[in-house]
Amino acid sequence: MLSQRIQKIQPSATLAINARAIELKKQGIDIIKFGTGEPDFDTPDNIKDAAKRALDEGFTKYTAATGIPELKEAVRDKLKRDNGIECDIPNILISNGGKQALYNCFMAIIDPGDEVIIPSPYWVSYADMIAVCDGVSKFVDTTGNNFKLTAEMVKEAITPKTKALILNSPSNPTGAVIEKKEIEKIAELAFKHKFYVISDEVYEYFLYDGKKMFSIGSIPDMKDKVFTVNAVSKTYSMTGWRIGYIAGPKDVIKAMGNLQSHSTSNPCSIAQKAALEALTGPQDSVTIMANEFAKRRDYVYKEMNKLPGFKLTKPEGAFYAFPDVTKCYKGEITDSFKFT
Numbered sequence: 127m128l129s130q131r132i133q134k135i136q137p138s139a140t141l142a143i144n145a146r147a148i149e150l151k152k153q154g155i156d157i158i159k160f161g162t163g164e165p166d167f168d169t170p171d172n173i174k175d176a177a178k179r180a181l182d183e184g185f186t187k188y189t190a191a192t193g194i195p196e197l198k199e200a201v202r203d204k205l206k207r208d209n210g211i212e213c214d215i216p217n218i219l220i221s222n223g224g225k226q227a228l229y230n231c232f233m234a235i236i237d238p239g240d241e242v243i244i245p246s247p248y249w250v251s252y253a254d255m256i257a258v259c260d261g262v263s264k265f266v267d268t269t270g271n272n273f274k275l276t277a278e279m280v281k282e283a284i285t286p287k288t289k290a291l292i293l294n295s296p297s298n299p300t301g302a303v304i305e306k307k308e309i310e311k312i313a314e315l316a317f318k319h320k321f322y323v324i325s326d327e328v329y330e331y332f333l334y335d336g337k338k339m340f341s342i343g344s345i346p347d348m349k350d351k352v353f354t355v356n357a358v359s360k361t362y363s364m365t366g367w368r369i370g371y372i373a374g375p376k377d378v379i380k381a382m383g384n385l386q387s388h389s390t391s392n393p394c395s396i397a398q399k400a401a402l403e404a405l406t407g408p409q410d411s412v413t414i415m416a417n418e419f420a421k422r423r424d425y426v427y428k429e430m431n432k433l434p435g436f437k438l439t440k441p442e443g444a445f446y447a448f449p450d451v452t453k454c455y456k457g458e459i460t461d462s463f464k465f466t
């Protein structure tokens with residue numbers, strides 16, 4: 127008999143769509159997969175070489191469960207340099223992808239019935255992770271505002287049970303970027319109403335039209351309130367390597383480390399060395415990818431809006447297109463899942 131907890135979650139919809147596309151391809155149908163979100167570039171050579179070196183040097187044993195110190199140092203320096211976030215080694219945890227960092231975080235802060243505000247449309251895993259922790263997702267619909275979250279929207283969703291708010295800017299799946307002034311106002315709300323902000327910044331380098339990244343964790347008063355989540359997965363085309371990280375208040379980070387030590391132990395030793403090279407080595411591959419994504423964004427925006435029934439809001443970041451297809455519904459196609 128399955129536990130009640132596990133019965134609350136669904137398989138990842140994007141992975142299901144991916145599996146269906148593979149199945150259709152096998153049947154000889156010419157199909158392009160638009161399911162899972164990962165760059166199609168190879169991992170840069172300098173990163174692969176660092177992994178090979180780690181193997182040759184026998185760096186193949188358990189590491190500290192929360193990650194190797196030099197990778198934590200690289201994360202600390204990166205957060206300071208690129209995001210203006212001041213933190214130290216005890217504030218940082220290295221995990222198996224951004225996903226585990228997020229999961230550990232929800233496990234560490236959510237009690238049954240606690241509410242987490244999620245701007246919608248949202249990345250598939252947030253709500254299921256929260257459900258597994260017996261939390262309650264409170265969705266805030268941003269559709270009417272070109273998918274851009276405002277402080278006013280957040281304010282309306284706050285209750286005495288609000289434990290956290292998720293920010294994901296640039297967003298998966300909409301590509302929307304939250305304005306700096308809104309983030310500052312949201313920070314004031316978090317401060318006043320004493321809830322955490324979990325800022326998922328995995329798409330931070332994929333920004334278009336001169337948009338700039340602003341990390342809520344850089345606001346000094348927010349030190350004890352913000353978790354900044356990131357990963358090497360998207361930035362360096364390393365989705366399969368499974369290295370992510372989270373920075374936040376050290377008591378919670380410590381608790382997250384305890385959980386990780388009993389569940390998965392350390393992230394892969396070799397992948398940690400590769401991630402260290404990713405964060406400290408040459409960064410030109412990131413610019414090359416970001417420029418290519420910008421070109422594709424322009425192309426997709428132009429061409430997709432020519433398709434009958436499609437209406438695509440211009441994505442400002444990430445590498446997603448999230449068109450409104452409601453005008454395509456007819457007959458048995460009654461919702462976006464059936465349309466897909």
Ligand SMILES: Cc1ncc(COP(=O)(O)O)c(C=O)c1O
Pocket residue numbers: 163222223224225226249294297298326328357358359360365368369370
């Ligand atoms: C918004 C968002 N956060 C986190 C992740 C997880 O990334 P990782 O592969 O590092 O676990 C993804 C992956 O699709 C994502 O889109």
